[in-house]
Amino acid sequence: MQNPTKCPRCGSTLAEMGALSGLCPACLLRQGANDPLAFAGPPAAQPEATDLSSVQRDFPQFEIQEQIGRGGMGLVYKARQPRLDRTVALKILAPEIMSQPAFAERFLREARALARLNHPNVVSVFDFGEVNGRYFLVMEYVEGAHLRQLIELGRLDPSDALRLVPEICAGLQYAHEQGIVHRDIKPENILVDARGRPKIADFGLVKVLGQDEDDWRLTRASQVMGTPQYMAPEQMHRPREVDHRADIYSLGVVLYEMLTAELPIGRFALPSERARVDARLDDVVLKAMQREPGQRYQKAEEMRTSMEDIARSPGENRKRNAAREMAWPAGKRIPFKNKDKYDGIFELHGLVGIEEEHLILEFQSLFLGLGGSSKIESMRIPLDQLAFARFSQGWFGCEIRLTPRSLKAIDGFPSGPRGSMRLRFAKRDREEAERLARFLSLSLEG
Amino acid sequence: MPSPSDLNLSPRFATTRWSLVAKAGSEGSPDERQAALEELCQAYWYPVYAMARRRGAPREEAEDTVQAFFARLIEGDLLPRADQGRGRFRSYLLTSFQNFSNNRHDWAEAWKRGGGKRLVSIDAARAEGRWLSEPVDGSDPEREFARTWATTLLEGVVETLRDEYESSGKGDVFGGLRPLLSGEESESYRELAERIGATEGAVKVAAHRLRRRFGELLRRRIAQTLEDPEEVEAEIRGLFEALG
Numbered sequence: 001m002q003n004p005t006k007c008p009r010c011g012s013t014l015a016e017m018g019a020l021s022g023l024c025p026a027c028l029l030r031q032g033a034n035d036p037l038a039f040a041g042p043p044a045a046q047p048e049a050t051d052l053s054s055v056q057r058d059f060p061q062f063e064i065q066e067q068i069g070r071g072g073m074g075l076v077y078k079a080r081q082p083r084l085d086r087t088v089a090l091k092i093l094a095p096e097i098m099s100q101p102a103f104a105e106r107f108l109r110e111a112r113a114l115a116r117l118n119h120p121n122v123v124s125v126f127d128f129g130e131v132n133g134r135y136f137l138v139m140e141y142v143e144g145a146h147l148r149q150l151i152e153l154g155r156l157d158p159s160d161a162l163r164l165v166p167e168i169c170a171g172l173q174y175a176h177e178q179g180i181v182h183r184d185i186k187p188e189n190i191l192v193d194a195r196g197r198p199k200i201a202d203f204g205l206v207k208v209l210g211q212d213e214d215d216w217r218l219t220r221a222s223q224v225m226g227t228p229q230y231m232a233p234e235q236m237h238r239p240r241e242v243d244h245r246a247d248i249y250s251l252g253v254v255l256y257e258m259l260t261a262e263l264p265i266g267r268f269a270l271p272s273e274r275a276r277v278d279a280r281l282d283d284v285v286l287k288a289m290q291r292e293p294g295q296r297y298q299k300a301e302e303m304r305t306s307m308e309d310i311a312r313s314p315g316e317n318r319k320r321n322a323a324r325e326m327a328w329p330a331g332k333r334i335p336f337k338n339k340d341k342y343d344g345i346f347e348l349h350g351l352v353g354i355e356e357e358h359l360i361l362e363f364q365s366l367f368l369g370l371g372g373s374s375k376i377e378s379m380r381i382p383l384d385q386l387a388f389a390r391f392s393q394g395w396f397g398c399e400i401r402l403t404p405r406s407l408k409a410i411d412g413f414p415s416g417p418r419g420s421m422r423l424r425f426a427k428r429d430r431e432e433a434e435r436l437a438r439f440l441s442l443s444l445e446g
Numbered sequence: 447m448p449s450p451s452d453l454n455l456s457p458r459f460a461t462t463r464w465s466l467v468a469k470a471g472s473e474g475s476p477d478e479r480q481a482a483l484e485e486l487c488q489a490y491w492y493p494v495y496a497m498a499r500r501r502g503a504p505r506e507e508a509e510d511t512v513q514a515f516f517a518r519l520i521e522g523d524l525l526p527r528a529d530q531g532r533g534r535f536r537s538y539l540l541t542s543f544q545n546f547s548n549n550r551h552d553w554a555e556a557w558k559r560g561g562g563k564r565l566v567s568i569d570a571a572r573a574e575g576r577w578l579s580e581p582v583d584g585s586d587p588e589r590e591f592a593r594t595w596a597t598t599l600l601e602g603v604v605e606t607l608r609d610e611y612e613s614s615g616k617g618d619v620f621g622g623l624r625p626l627l628s629g630e631e632s633e634s635y636r637e638l639a640e641r642i643g644a645t646e647g648a649v650k651v652a653a654h655r656l657r658r659r660f661g662e663l664l665r666r667r668i669a670q671t672l673e674d675p676e677e678v679e680a681e682i683r684g685l686f687e688a689l690g
Binding site for chain 2: 017018019031266396
């Protein structure tokens with residue numbers, strides 16, 4: 001057999017035959033699975049990339065600087081208003097979707113609803129209108145990143161969640177008091193500015209409560225609006241009955257994701273089982289995500305209070321206390337076997353344990369094609385060199401993924417492409433592996 | 447109450463192929479159940495073949511075993527019991543085949559009773575070619591099953607997508623954009639646009655549509671193998687692991 005061709009992006013083996021030939025199955029799956037909108041039913045019209053000069057022509061009062069975003073509804077540009085000497089975000093409705101009256105109506109509705117809001121945790125709208133058939137919004141420009149980026153970069157820890165979520169609650173509470181429900185709270189819609197202040201953006205799906213009896217018609221019967229992973233159950237089933245408590249549900253999902261970097265899907269694990277977090281946050285997530293709106297926090301304010309109480313009394317961390325009682329026995333090792341990460345060239349067999357604030361590893365490579373094995377190598381990694389430990393359970397066994405503070409810390413360990421260290425355990429060692437992961441997480445926190 | 451994912455699948459798909467089979471009696475007629483099961487088996491026989499080969503069966507024997515297995519499966523002799531991973535066609539197929547091939551008597555018997563009936567059409571030559579072309583990674587049969595399950599599923603999605611484009615006379619668009627399915631290669635948009643004589647903007651829009659449709663078909667195809675379509679995301683994570 002010839003050497004199979006590798007994927008230039010992820011290094012996996014490309015398929016050789018059939019419908020997949022020349023494609024990388026792993027990247028294909030990633031591509032297909034990562035598009036949350038793919039699940040949302042109607043094919044959202046995609047804004048055509050417009051070049052800056054044509055935007056500049058239509059908006060001479062602005063200096064258009066760069067395109068900074070694109071969503072289902074339009075393109076967003078960073079622009080400067082020289083007369084006011086301020087930088088703004090200019091959002092322009094995509095030309096194709098303007099032909100559909102419901103979209104334009106929805107756009108204007110978004111603008112009016114947003115323009116009415118004035119709160120430090122809500123992105124302000126300064127102006128809106130239409131020029132040469134282009135609908136636009138002029139919004140506060142937020143220098144920073146959205147929560148999705150922060151989650152993906154691993155930049156958030158539980159203390160950030162404890163700080164950011166109460167502020168997000170404050171913004172929501174304010175909007176809810178004005179009769180405005182966001183209806184699409186998700187990490188992409190929460191911006192964090194340079195000073196670390198969260199701001200809720202894109203009230204694109206708001207429904208102005210009690211203002212317009214026929215309002216629901218804007219949400220066409222077949223079209224469930226929102227992002228499925230973050231939507232409250234009633235948004236799916238009874239979209240007309242959605243009220244502000246749908247936002248509280250979505251924020252519960254966002255909080256879960258901030259704490260665990262995963263989505264709560266199916267029978268999900270509690271945050272404290274997944275990551276090193278205060279077990280009282282489990283209760284907050286569960287209450288926010290109750291299926292019945294009546295069982296959730298009834299106001300964003302209440303969720304904020306719960307979070308602030310936890311932030312104020314870190315000493316009550318039940319998990320931490322449990323950790324101090326639990327020590328890892330000095331000589332104790334559990335076996336791991338990394339079979340599939342090295343392109344079928346070798347397997348890694350070894351033992352792992354903890355001793356004197358160090359992660360102790362002993363391992364050996366077994367060469368598959370040629371036979372034979374390497375000498376036994378050992379590593380001692382100081383625990384303070386590790387940033388995160390994450391346990392996950394999969395189809396074939398379980399895994400602990402360790403993220404080092406610097407790559408140097410795991411130098412010498414055959415690692416994956418992302419600079420993390422993965423240890424795989426057999427099904428029968430699951431309990432031990434989970435205990436090790438929990439112990440590591442708690443030690444890293446201290 | 448319908449589950450959230452039901453609403454995202456078109457009504458035709460709200461009842462999944464596998465829920466028709468697994469929830470015997472409650473939904474669909476016996477004929478519909480039979481048809482659904484056959485359809486699933488036809489789509490996913492290759493992972494079973496690959497597992498049989500990985501377990502050491504020579505080519506002819508693997509083919510016969512797999513045929514006999516599917517004959518029994520489809521004739522209803524191996525319908526899932528509640529404890530056999532009934533929620534997913536994948537687990538069911540794996541467990542049933544493991545049980546089946548551990549018991550030689552079973553399949554010899556089935557083969558006799560069925561008179562060598564072939565209910566699933568297996569292109570053995572192609573299967574063998576594919577099996578030989580795939581990397582030998584020293585993995586165990588179960589892992590082999592999971593990996594080939596994942597690639598078979600993806601293959602089905604790409605085929606459906608290709609058929610959709612071809613039937614609307616856009617086969618060339620599909621052919622041109624196909625490489626983009628597995629990743630964003632922004633610099634190649636321009637080359638592609640030049641090659642097929644379109645603007646770069648038009649190529650981007652077409653690529654976006656293709657990807658979106660691919661995502662829809664992917665989730666739909668996964669849902670078809672599950673009793674509860676709400677488990678799609680969990681299944682996707684498993685697929686990543688299988689390909690990892």
